[in-house]
Amino acid sequence: MRCNILFVALTLTVLSSLPAAAQIRLDMNKITCGDYLSYSAESRNFIRFFMSGYYNAAANSSVLNYDRMQSNSERIMTYCKTHKSETLPTAIQKVAN
Numbered sequence: 001m002r003c004n005i006l007f008v009a010l011t012l013t014v015l016s017s018l019p020a021a022a023q024i025r026l027d028m029n030k031i032t033c034g035d036y037l038s039y040s041a042e043s044r045n046f047i048r049f050f051m052s053g054y055y056n057a058a059a060n061s062s063v064l065n066y067d068r069m070q071s072n073s074e075r076i077m078t079y080c081k082t083h084k085s086e087t088l089p090t091a092i093q094k095v096a097n
Contacts, residue, residue, distance in 0.1 A: 028054075031088045033080030048073055051092060072096040 028051065036044060052069045056062070075095045076088075083091060 029087060029089055032084065033086050033088060033091055034084035036088050037077070037080055037084070047088070051088070055092070055096075068097075 028047070031047070036047065039047070048069070052064065056064065072092075072095070076091050079091050079095045080086075080088075
């Protein structure tokens with residue numbers, strides 16, 4: 001019994017000293033239209049909501065207008081299909097209202 005407790009304590013001590021997994025850093029300003037189009041639908045939705053929140057916060061607005069976001073997303077997708085080398089923030093500034 002004593003050996004089991006010692007083994008568990010030693011295992012927990014070793015595991016707690018291991019480094020944590022690194023965080024992923026993503027610079028939204030470097031995402032191109034081509035990158036955005038190649039992402040999965042789930043990833044595009046994450047970026048879409050993130051960017052909407054970012055631009056709403058910059059405009060000091062705490063309201064999410066879902067219809068406006070949907071309309072802007074469709075326009076940005078259409079724009080990105082013909083401008084794949086442009087960054088996503090540039091596309092948003094040119095197309096979104």
